Amino acid sequence: MDVKPSIVISACLLGQPVRFNGGHCQDSFVLSLSPYVNWVPICPEMEMGLGAPRETLRLIEQSDLALVGAKSGKNYAGAALAVAQDRVQAWQGLDIHGFLLKKKSPSCGPERVPVYRDNGYRARSTSGLVAGAFRAAYPDYPIEDEGRLLDSGIREHFLIRVYTLARWSHVQKQPTLKAIMDFHRDHKMLFLAHDERTYREMGRLIASGRLDAHDRSQYKQMLLQCLSKQPTRGSHANVIQHLAGFLKRDVPSEWRRELANLIDQYRQKRQPRQAVMTLIRHYFRQHPHAWVKNQVYFQPFPELDSSLNFV
Ligand code: SF4
Structure with a gap:
């Protein structure tokens, strides 16, 4: 979008x-x-x-x-x-x-x-x-x-927040609940990286099966709250590990071990996130997965230039 x-x-x-x-x-x-x-x-x-x-x-x-x-x-x-x-x-x-x-x-x-x-x-x-x-x-x-x-981390956080809010503005005008459910689904990994507890509350609101104007406004408040938290190295590592789980069937175990090691090294501040993201993107390019492909986490804002993207 x-x-x-x-x-x-x-x-x-x-x-x-x-x-x-x-x-x-x-x-x-x-x-x-x-x-x-x-x-x-x-x-x-x-x-x-x-x-x-x-x-x-x-x-x-x-x-x-x-x-x-x-x-x-x-x-x-x-x-x-x-x-x-x-x-x-x-x-x-x-x-x-x-x-x-x-x-x-x-x-x-x-x-x-x-x-x-x-x-x-x-x-x-x-x-x-x-x-x-x-x-x-x-x-x-x-x-x-x-x-x-x-500061590249603050800059990335700012861009994620403004672009996600802009996507929400577009989606919340759609008359169908499905558009909002799709939005919630496609942002799952991004929201989990920011604030898992608020993501779960947003999920409960969506699961109620009806979203009138009041509910949409409540969802937006939760969205703002969720994104206001800056992700940590640990929360990113958890999300990437979760994504790696989708490679279980298609990717040989030694490749998955290599990815798991890299995630650990990122967690321990021995590798930049860019290194892990490059490898996992490469695996998913070779073994596409429809649900993963739609995750906004991989590209939460347009590619501006190499210095402005993932850190
Ligand atoms: S926009 Fe105007 S008031 Fe604001 S910092 Fe710039 S010059 Fe000053």
């Missing part, structure tokens, strides 16, 4: 000249992802009417968190929260699958944004005001900054 996720993005990461100095901070990962997603750009500070260039803003610890202009001393917190609220309202009923926001921005930064005291000393760190409002409105949704996505 080919889908294009809709991802809210800080406009400066796309190369739009909206930063305080009239520049941008175009990001190479964003560029490489552009053909595969629908970007939903936002620049809260431009939408607040501040223009570019403009004074810099910072978060200041007060009874309510303030967003204060460095020159004017004006508090823009109310304006920032109004922009966030307007956007969340405008997106009601639209499919949004994730957020890719500018790191450390007092408006956009999803986390680790410095908060200062009136005396200029740093007090703590938190989310930017607009990012915090998005997080509250979209609990368990993938929300990352471009800095964290330099």
Whole structure:
């Protein structure tokens, strides 16, 4: 199923000249992802009417968190929260699958944004005001900054979440229960790698044999919760071992032993996952299995370039 996720993005990461100095901070990962997603750009500070260039803003610890202009001393917190609220309202009923926001921005930064005291000393760190409002409105949704996505594991996790949510958006509009059951079946190995307990709960909901609007919304909540957990080396190893079981009849025992050894070495951090996946893909190419072939686990998002896929 080919889908294009809709991802809210800080406009400066796309190369739009909206930063305080009239520049941008175009990001190479964003560029490489552009053909595969629908970007939903936002620049809260431009939408607040501040223009570019403009004074810099910072978060200041007060009874309510303030967003204060460095020159004017004006508090823009109310304006920032109004922009966030307007956007969340405008997106009601639209499919949004994730957020890719500018790191450390007092408006956009999803986390680790410095908060200062009136005396200029740093007090703590938190989310930017607009990012915090998005997080509250979209609990368990993938929300990352471009800095964290330099980590290949975090990047893979982000892509899996946005693409799976986009596939779900497509499937949940289908009138038949079968489409949802097929979705659940084809994502089994992926869900097991993330969170086995929540996967089982999702299964119980599907097994009830009826999925009205309330049940579909409940399934989506569980899906978000399931995928919010990052898979571990152990959970991946368990899933690959489970898949290897499907080779029992067709593949000679010494080949299966070789695969089992490789899975053990991966579990013990002596091999990358890429090595195990390459071997098991090779075996399944030689001995295709219909159920396994449909497992999204093997290709949960499009092949972007070799550096962006399985780690
Ligand atoms: S970080 Fe956010 S507010 Fe700042 S320039 Fe980029 S999009 Fe605009």
